[in-house]
Amino acid sequence: MTRTLCALGFLLLLSRLNLVFARHTPRSCQPHSSRSGSCAVAVAAVGSAPSAPAPATSTNASSSSCFPSAGFIMPSSVPSSTDGWWCSPNTEYAFLGFSYEVTACQSASKLNSDFADIKNTFGSRYVRLYGACDRNGFYDDIVNAAWDAGLGVHALIWFGFDGTNQWMTRRDSLVSSLTSNPKAKFVTRGVQFGSEPLFDNVLPHAQLASQVTSLKSKLSGVGIPVTVSELAYGYQERGGAQDVLNAIDFINIHMLPFFSALATFGSDAWPLVETDMNWFIQHGNGKKMYFDENGWPSVTSSGVQPNSMLAQSSVANEEGYFSMLDSHCEDLKSLGPQGGIGWFAHIYSDDQEPGYGIYNNAGTKKFPFKPRTSC
Structure with missing residues (x-):
């Protein structure tokens, strides 16, 4: 099967009126029984990595490594500058961490527990926020x-x-937190201006590009870059939306091949991944790339339906998809710009988005998950 056929099939798939990625239909705002806290259709803060941070040095911490590498030791007090703080994008490939859905407005203790597990159990370097919580001070809890x-x-x-x-109130609230919380710029790698805003057509692409540029200006004082979290097709259906690609500092990519009309098994999804990856490489002007909303569902629901008779949602296919990405670690490292492509697992737990979690609703791993963090 050629890449051209993969691309055509995927575009035809996504243009079907009955698709519209039903998983993105509005939530009922009823928390799952295993969640704690109130449910809100509020906004969540999301960030990503600077396109060209300074080389790591040992001036800000007692470790010779950079943040957020595995060996990094957090300093006892907040440093005076981010100079030499962040790891180079060239080190950010392979598995990076999880998407983490925050509609439940998790308590500070729950965030602390989950983030410690994300770091210590899986060797993660990042969390990518998904959904929204409008509780006052919530992003400060995330930062802490x-x-x-x-x-x-x-x-x-x-x-x-x-x-x-x-979203305007959410934007302003996040900017306030990022510019006032002294720790925020040391943990916030970047801000995602929307999750599939092009696919959902929430703003004309020229306006979206303008909003990205405006937000970059507001965050310039704290050195936090801005991106958009989007499907390849979200750009393509807007004529490529090159103005948005030009405005963002790095590229966060939704990689969900389960919905392709050419999908078969999770373990065989590399040609579909490669097609979208190559489109971004061709149009991304050498910017750093991440697969952030990235996975294969283990269950089918009203909002998660395949568009191929061969595609099945199952634990075996979810595991097979991530194992496939692991097996292509060297490809992702060599093909992607600025040191390769890093990827997230979407999502941390099924109680956040049913079927996509590494943990099930009972808090047990659905399959052994120890992805490579380097190769």
């Missing part, structure tokens, strides 16, 4: 939990699905 665990954060400005302007 990330600092304590030694994790970086890809923050998110969530648009939601109701077409309101609530």
